[in-house]
Every structure is written in C-alpha cells, then in structure tokens.
Amino acid sequence: MPKPTSDLELEQALNPEQLAAVTHGEGPQLVLAGAGSGKTRVITYRVAWLIEQCGVPADQIVAVTFTNKAAREMRDRVENLVVRHPLPTFLGTFHRYSLRLLRRYGDRVGLRRDFVILDTKDQMSLLKQALEREGLSDKAFPPRAVLAAISGAKNQLLDPQAYEARAENFFQRRVASLYRRYQFLVGQVSGVDFDDMIVKAVNLVEDEELGKRLRSRLRYLLVDEFQDTNHAQLRLVRALSGEGGNLTAVGDEDQGIYRWRGADLDNILDFEASFPGAAVRKLEQNYRSTQTILDASGALVAHNTSRRGKKLWTESGDGELIELYRASDEQDEAKWLVNALVGLQPEHRLSDMAILLRTNAQTRVLEDRLLQKGIPYELVAGTRFYDRAEIKDLVAYLQVLRNPWNDLALGRILNQPPRGIGKGTRNLLEQLARDLGHPVWDVLAKDELGNLPQRSAKALRAFRDLIVSLRRLAEQVPLPTLLKQLLSATSYTDLFRADDPEGQARLENIREFVSAAQEFTEANSYQSEETDLMSAFLDQIALVSDVDSWRGGKGISLMTLHSAKGLEFPVVAVTGLEEGLLPHFNAQKGPDEIEEERRLLYVGMTRARERLFLTCCQRRRVAGTYQDQKQSPFLEEIPEQFLNVSLSSSLFADRRASNVRSFFGQSSSSRRRPSSSFLPPESDGTVKKGSQVRHPTLGTGVVLQTDGGGDSMKITVFFERSGKRRLVAKFANLEVLS
DNA sequence: TGTTCGCTTGTTTTT
C-alpha cells in the first residue's frame, strides 16, 4: 500500500466507519452499508483517496455497479473530488465492463468483431425458432420459462452440456437441447445476449495468460450493490481481483431484490468464504431518513432470516408518523394519494415526491388521476429507448449495414417500411436460405432467387440494392449523415403521421435518435481504434435505459420499486400493499421469495427522507375484473406505533357491509388497532414469527421472535396493551390465532 | 400484399 501524501479532510467528511472503509489497505473488504448510510460516499472517497493520496494510477482502478444511473452518479462525484480530468478510471456497469473486454478480446472466445447485443425480443424470436426446429410446442415449453431456465444456467456458468448433465427431468432435458440450439442460433447471427456478456467475460478473465495480464493492470476493484451479484459475476470479480486481491465490495443484504435474475445473497452472506481474510465493516448510521422510518422498516425486515442483521440509527430525530391509507379500490387509492401529496405543498415540491409501485401496470390509474388534476409528473418506466419499435427498426438498419448476415436484424427491416415483401415471400426466402445453408443475405447477394415468383424476386432485389448502396454510403459519411440519408432513402418516416399523437411521439423519438447519434459522434470522434464508432453507438443504445437518463425535476416521479433502488426522495408513497401484489402472487412459492418481496418493500420505505405514505386497496381491478384484496401481511409486521391509519370514507358508507367486514375482519364502526383487524392468514397452530397470539391476561399480540425449541422455547411478543414481552412458551399458555 | 378486426390469453421485477 502506497503512503498517503497529503490529507484531504477525510475526517470531516466521513464518520469513523466510513473512514476505515475508505482508507482500507491491501486485501479484500466487505462493507455492509445500510440504506442511506453513505455507501456511494465510501466508494467515491475511496477512489479519490487512492488516486489523490496514495498515488495509484487512475486507470488501475475499476469500479462496477449495476445501473448506468449509479455509475453516472459515481463518476460525477469522483470527478468533484479529484484533480485529474478526464478521469481514466473505469466506472460503469458489470455489463459494460464485460462488453469492453469482449470488444477487445472477443475473438478468443469465438466472437466476431461486429457481434451485436441481443435484447429480450431478439432472444424470444431465436428461442421460438429453436422450438420450431426441435419440434416442440410453445404451449408445453413457454418461451419465457425456457429463456428463464437458460438464463439461470448461464448465471451458474453452465453450458448446454453441463446443464444437460444435471438435468433431472423431462422438461430440463428438453430445455438442454433447446439451450444448445438457441446458442447455435445466437452464434449464427453473431449475437450475444445479456447473460453471455458476463459468461464470456468470465471465460476471458479465467484464461490464465490473459487473466494475469488484466490483473496486472487492475490493482483496485470496487463493486457496488454486491448483494445483486450472481454466481457468474462473483466468479468474474474473483478472477479480476485475484487471490487476496484489493477488492472492496459494498452491499446490503436487506436490499437484495434481484434473486429472480440469479442474484445470490450468499455472495454477501458468505463473503469471507470466497475471500479469505476479508475485513468486514458495517455502516449503520443513516443520513437519509427519520428514526420513525428507520424503525418501521427495520422492524419489517427483521422478519427475514437471510441476513446478517443491523440496526440503523440517525441523529435527525423521529419525524412524522407514517401514513397508512386503506382505500376502497385503486381509483380511490390514486385519488387520495394525489390529494395527500399535493397537500404537502409548498413545504415539499412535487419534484421531491415519488410514488412507487410493484408493477408497471399500476401506473395507468395514477397517471389518469394526475393528468386529470393537471399535476405534473414523470413516468420513469422500465422501457428502454431501444425497445421502441421505431428505434429498434433504425438500430436494425444500422446492424444490417454493419453485418447483413445478421438474419434477425435483416428480418426486422426486410419489409419495414412495407415494400412488397410479405409473409409469403419471406417464408420462401427463409426456406431457401435454410436449404442452401446460407444466411439470408447470401441468398440475396448471390441472387439465388430462382424459384421465387417474379414479383417477390423483384421486390427482394430492390431491397438488396438499397442495402448495398447504403452500405457503400456508410463507409463514406459520418453516422448522423448516414442516418438521415437512410431515413430518406427508405422513406421510413412516411410510416408515421404528424397529425396523430402517437405518430408524433414516434417521429419525436426518431429525431431524438438522430441527435443522439450526432452527440455520440461528436463526443467520441477522438477514439476509434478499438471499436468502430457505429458498434460503440449500438452498444451504448443496447445498455442504456430510460431510468438511466432520468434526472427528475419535472413533477411527481412514478416508478417501480425496483427502479427506485439507489434513489431517495423527501416524500415517498408505496402503493398496493396487498397480498398478491406485494408480495406478488408469482413470488409466494417459497420463503426465499417472500423474503425478497419483503426486502422490496423495505427498499421502497427506505427511499423516504421525511414523509412516507403506504396505501392498500380493498378491491382492485385485475385483468379487467374486480378482485377482493387482502391487505399485505407485511403491514402487520410494521409496529402500529409508527403508523397513522386512515380509512376510505366510502368504506364506511359502503352498503355491502359484509365486504367491509371481510376486508377488515371487524365491523366497520368499531375501532380497533389495525394489526388485529387485519384478516389473518390461516393458522396452523404453531407459534412462529408474525403469528398472532392471545395471552390470558396480557391480551393479543404479535410474535416478534422465537428462540430455541421444545420446552425451553422463548418467544418475544409485542402485545397491543403492554408492548414487548419475553415469555417462555411452555408456561405462557398462549392461544395461537394465526 | 397489407390492413384491420376480433379473438384469446395472460398478469413482476431488469442489466
């Protein structure tokens, strides 16, 4: 470890734990950073400290995160701390880092220079082809499920052979052959899916010679959101940092919400096993929320077992109670919430508020309400710019210009805009290509259109000539010019009319795309030895999502709980706290899934600085029809003392009293504490965490904790009347209610 | 060939 050369007010800027993490010496360390505990601060200061005070060459430091948004923030903050500009340190996502390796050394793992990144839709269409060729129906093998299985295999670094060897049943054996064929098709279009990027990067770095070379140039590795790493990413990190390497992993097991994507909490829980001798530090002082918010969310997440455990504290005081509103339906929920939020003005600006949702589908009602009231809002949807049809078309054109043998992209633009190449012609063409064993483009280029109808052949030749001339053009003019020429040569914009709102939006997107190309070209004109500009541009588009470019500031933000991770707002509302939504009914199979849903709520709650709102509905429209909803079991786990509960007035007025009773488990006029009024889950007679119990003299309460078993089992119960009590189960004489 | 209509179907989260 080099000696620090100067002092940079670290003591003033950091608390003792942060300071220790920032100035950690050689070897691995794990920083368990609670929500709002200054995790980004630690990473940015450490990078700055290494560069400024230890004299580590900036390009020998690599810091990876999961989102571009986080990476951008990191870069901004590091650049404020260090003198050196531009900063040659890699600060970016896992995928971008991997991509950089692949663009440089991809030929070693069988990649063409001009490989393209496949998105979900591309994957889907390749998988459908695979299904067809295997003669399997998409009924028995739902493409989504098969892709999920393949993705899971890749996250575990299992290739088709290895996966097949482990296959335990018929389904998995079939998936194995689908996986093989899918991978073959991916190779045929020289594509790489998101998972492949990591897998192939691991292959590269685990190569002895190359790994050594890379490690010699990478002396300090920092990884953010370590709880979100999957097995492949762990292997990548391990290979990059090497034995006893200088790895700083920062994360919070309570914020792990990507299990479904292969993230493995054990990477953080068993960190010391993967990185022997690692230092472990905890950051528990919170600089974001009120103590009320911390205690309430802390009590919630304490119900999880997959955690090391920590208790967040703040110096900022208790603050206001958390508002819980029970709405009659989602209309009512939206109405009340919008009112409540608007009423917080002017102390809070609309741009300081966020409404968080479990699913994207929930946005509609809220949007309607906001629109109706004329309240500015910003929808931060997960849809990528790239996912929009018109952008995908243009991207496909560019991909074809680079590499016309990419059947996927070629297929997309073959008849877009319509040029007389219909389904019939297309089928014949593809059949022909398959018979000849050529990519589609070769059939066109070599004019092997023998047995096609005159009309079809003519249309195809016209298309071929168009592509050929555009390819020639691509070599001569800069990217933005090429795009403009392409648009006019294909009359692509004729597809849309400026007089309808949708067409307008699409034309707007196209303009944005062209100006993005312009910007990109200007920003990157100086460096183009490694990869050509167009590839770099296409990569950029494939990896960047809308959330990444979101900067807030134009009104209330609307987003999913997942995309809210890493953000904070003075005012936060989490909606839809109902069974089936949060926890989502697709995530109730096992305890692990429930715990993840709980963490999701935890993440949502801990985004709030000052005010937190929670809402749930008695009934909700699901797929067109109303469904009675039970309130989320998680609400029970938030101690009532932190809540201020209010009810929809329409619930009192509702003539259908039975409905009200079934929702609240009580008559609507009597007032009892919310957690006992909650419709309890079915009891199986055993006492466990979250169980409702009745004590002969202490009354009813909720089990917070159980210790030991058998006759010596002790349980901690939170009683409505007397608060927390610790009892010996054997003597307590408890009646289990749920 | 291209478009539109009506049907079915399914319904999480995202790099």
Place this chain on the structure above:
DNA sequence: CAAGCGAACA
C-alpha cells in the same frame, strides 16, 4: 384491460 395473434377482407 392490454397485447399479441390469426383470420378475413380491401
């Protein structure tokens, strides 16, 4: 309620 698909029509 939507998107996505297939079949019928222009």
